[in-house]
Amino acid sequence: MSSAGNRIERIQEVLRSLRAVSPDIVGSAMVSTDGFIIASLLPSEVDEELVSGMAAALLGVGERIAGELMGGSMEQTYVRGKLGYVILNAVGNEALLIVLTTPDAKLGLVFLDIKRRVHELTKIL
Amino acid sequence: MGLIEEVAKTDRPVLGSDIPILVFRVFRHFSAGYVEEVLGRGAAVVFQNGGRELGKEAGTMLYKPDPEAYLREVCQFVRDSRIGILQPRELTDKLLVVDLDECITCAGMSSIGKRICQFEVGFVAGVTEVLIKKKPKAYETKCNANGEGTCQVTVELG
Numbered sequence: 001m002s003s004a005g006n007r008i009e010r011i012q013e014v015l016r017s018l019r020a021v022s023p024d025i026v027g028s029a030m031v032s033t034d035g036f037i038i039a040s041l042l043p044s045e046v047d048e049e050l051v052s053g054m055a056a057a058l059l060g061v062g063e064r065i066a067g068e069l070m071g072g073s074m075e076q077t078y079v080r081g082k083l084g085y086v087i088l089n090a091v092g093n094e095a096l097l098i099v100l101t102t103p104d105a106k107l108g109l110v111f112l113d114i115k116r117r118v119h120e121l122t123k124i125l
Numbered sequence: 126m127g128l129i130e131e132v133a134k135t136d137r138p139v140l141g142s143d144i145p146i147l148v149f150r151v152f153r154h155f156s157a158g159y160v161e162e163v164l165g166r167g168a169a170v171v172f173q174n175g176g177r178e179l180g181k182e183a184g185t186m187l188y189k190p191d192p193e194a195y196l197r198e199v200c201q202f203v204r205d206s207r208i209g210i211l212q213p214r215e216l217t218d219k220l221l222v223v224d225l226d227e228c229i230t231c232a233g234m235s236s237i238g239k240r241i242c243q244f245e246v247g248f249v250a251g252v253t254e255v256l257i258k259k260k261p262k263a264y265e266t267k268c269n270a271n272g273e274g275t276c277q278v279t280v281e282l283g
Contacts, residue, residue, distance in 0.1 A: 034173075035173070060168060
């Protein structure tokens with residue numbers, strides 16, 4: 001397997017472990033900031049190409065808002081919907097992690113799990 | 126009906142269907158400037174993906190199974206539409222490099238120190254996607270707006 005293929009497999013493994021550690025997490029994906037899916041465990045009905053574009057745009061908005069309103073950098077953006085949360089977390093400067101949860105997810109625990117996995121993903125990248 | 130066919134319908138008996146390039150550029154650069162202000166680096170993805178959608182639709186209309194014939198067709202379309210003069214510079218199994226001379230967006234502009242033709246990058250990526258049947262990575266490797274004398278798009282095929 002090529003080193004790129006090996007890296008994607010390792011990222012996929014981190015995404016699997018994230019889902020395994022919490023029943024509240026129902027899907028996840030790693031996306032590059034230029035809008036490409038790197039690895040995905042999103043539900044099959046999700047249009048991954050569209051989601052990756054939206055995630056990159058949302059990351060940009062998050063960064064702009066964090067910078068303009070709080071004068072700092074963005075770490076995380078989340079959207080709460082009726083069916084759950086979508087959490088976006090920057091992974092280094094070139095990628096982001098998208099996590100989908102159930103509506104009743106215990107966010108504190110989910111955030112902690114995400115923080116650990118982001119650390120692992122940063123090292124893999 | 127695709128978006129190209131839809132927007133091709135015009136009803137301007139007094140003003141006609143041609144506009145000066147200045148008008149196109151004013152619309153383009155003002156909207157791009159604001160979108161960039163709001164979306165930051167996310168703006169590049171939005172413009173590139175918009176260009177991809179156009180490239181895929183145009184590519185589907187122009188498609189020919191022979192890659193060289195298809196590329197010729199695309200170049201002719203770009204020229205006839207006066208988007209620019211598209212000239213293939215390199216084609217291997219890994220890379221496609223094309224120059225876009227007389228680019229509709231930036232040819233003749235003074236250097237502003239950055240590459241700005243993400244929509245055109247997306248367009249080239251979109252027409253390439255029709256040919257190779259997968260979403261390729263593409264980026265701008267030269268831009269008039271960056272003082273590089275032409276616009277150039279590099280597409281990763283492999």
